[in-house]
Amino acid sequence: MSKQRHHINTFKPAKKPKPALDTAVLKLHIDSLADDGRGVARHDNKVVFVGGALPNETVDAQYVRRHKRYDEATLLAVSKPAEQRVDAICPVYQRCGGCQLQHLSYPSQVSFKQQRLQRVLAAASANTESATLPAAITGSEFGYRHRARLSYHNGVLGFKAQASHNLVGVENCPLLAAELNAVLSQSTAAIAEFLGDKATAEVVLSLSDDGRVALKIKKEGFVYAKRSAVLADKLVAPAFLHSIEGSKGAAWRGENAPLRYPVSEALSLPFQPGDFTQVNIAVNQQMIQQCMAWLKPESGELISDYFCGLGNFSLALASAGARVVGVDVGEAMLRRASQQAKALGLAIEYRNADLFDAENIVLDVTSQKVLLDPPRAGAKALCEVLAQSKTVQTIVYVSCDPATLARDLAILQEGGFAVADAVMADMFPQTYHLESLVHLTRN
Structure with a gap:
């Protein structure tokens, strides 16, 4: 007896076409x-x-x-037009996705960001609902970026267009330091000749405090030593070819002398292209000074620096005499940070831990002061641990995302912390990105 096959009707009616977009003005x-x-x-x-x-x-x-x-x-x-409207100085503004506020006068940009931070603070704490705007840290409104990450595709080197993966060709960007723009104008043709018309790549430019500009390329496919050496010879000082990495085979390594990032007039961090450093050196230095004023490091006391990176804040705290425990993820980065601290004779212990996993977070029982500088994802797990701590009395939270800052402040408030002060730091003029510093103390 043959088995009967049962067919299930899988017919799906066609989706209704979307109504035509209203083109009325x-x-x-x-x-x-x-x-x-x-x-x-x-x-x-x-x-x-x-x-x-x-x-x-x-x-x-x-x-x-x-x-x-x-x-x-x-x-x-x-x-x-509004009184605060100004003419954008960039010829590709509103095509390139890098800037959003060049048409707004700079004082109005600062006020806009102060108001955004004020709303975050008001939502987090009943003690911050006054009409007084947070203070602002500012620097140059143009020419402030010491590093840039550009994309290359189909013969075009530039930045991604707004809401698109298409590229806008750029040989001069008003946000970049003059040295980076000089390298772009002098080296774009050589880079394009090396990569060809069909390649896809990422090009990173990094400026050292001695004026050198490192060029690092990540590309699809193999890297050929002879062609890489030819590109290195074609680059004009202050540019030099640091390295070329391909998705297949071995990388090409050129001059790898460390670059230097000044965290103060007296201290510089050695870094390599691709390391995270704050793009705006002048604003970063003011942020460090503000954190020092709030934390008041004393000789011999222990301060914990979470999401410490290469030691942007750790170096300043230790230079003031404090013992510092710096925590982040990345063994190679922390090894280099430790070598720097040792060379300077500073009391900094760097530890490797995933700070997004509460099980990996250890609070030193003698540390009453904490600084945290998380990425855009914030520090939910760490803040939950800090909120339960009985020893931590002072927290300085450095934030680059208002939404995660608001979430984390609410957690800390539940744990008995209150906002004592806050400052808006305009790390990224001409954009909507908001950097902020918040000083919290336990009630």
Whole structure:
């Protein structure tokens, strides 16, 4: 007897085509700025985000995306400009995805970021709801970046376009230090000749405090020594070819003398291209000074520095006489940091631990002061441990993401900490990115 086959009807009706996007020109009044720097308006009882628009402006815009709860529009014209509107100095602004606020005067950019931090603090603590804005640390509004990470594809070297993987070719960026722009203009042709028209690669430029600029390339495929040496010979000082890494085979290594990153007038960190260093040296130095003022390191006392990296804050704390335990993940990085501390005769012990895993977090029982400088993901696990600690009395939290800062401050507040002071640090002028420092003490 043959078995009967039962067929299941798997037919699915075709999806309804999306309705055509309304191409009508919208007349909008911009009420405020969103956290990402876009103008916020309302139309047909929905929020509309308009990139490049400023508060109190009347603009013409057109839908580019429609969502259930909000819409997005592109700016066509500004019929009534705001007083704080300025002309962007970059010819590829609003095509390149690097900047979002060049059309906003710099004092207004600073105020915008202070207000964002103020809202985070108000949400975290009833003691910070005053109208007083947090103080601001600022530096140069252009030419502040000491390193740059560019992409290369189909013969174009540049930065990714807004909301796209396409590249915008760049040979001069107003955010980069003059030395980096000089290398870009002098070396782009040689880099393109080396990589060819079809390659995909990443090009990292890093400026040392002695003026040298290291060039590091990561590319698909093999790396050939002879061609790499030819590129090294074609680079013009202050540029030098540090290394070329391929997805296959061995890497090519050139001059590997360490670069130097100045954390103060007296101290410099040795680093290699690809290491994390704060892009804005002048603002970073002021941040270190502010952290020192809050922590008040005393001779012989123990201070814990979490997410310590190469020792950006550890060196300053130890130079003031404190004993420092620096904790982060990355054995090679911590080994180099330890060698630097030893060479300077500083009392710093570096430990390797995953600070996103609570089981790996150890608090020294004699450490009453803690500094943490986490990445954008924040420090949820660490803050939960700190909130339960009975010994830690003072925390300085250095944040690069307001959302995770708000979450972590709420955790610390539940543990009995209160915000004593806060400062906005404008690490990334012309962008919406917000760096902040928060001083907390136990109630």
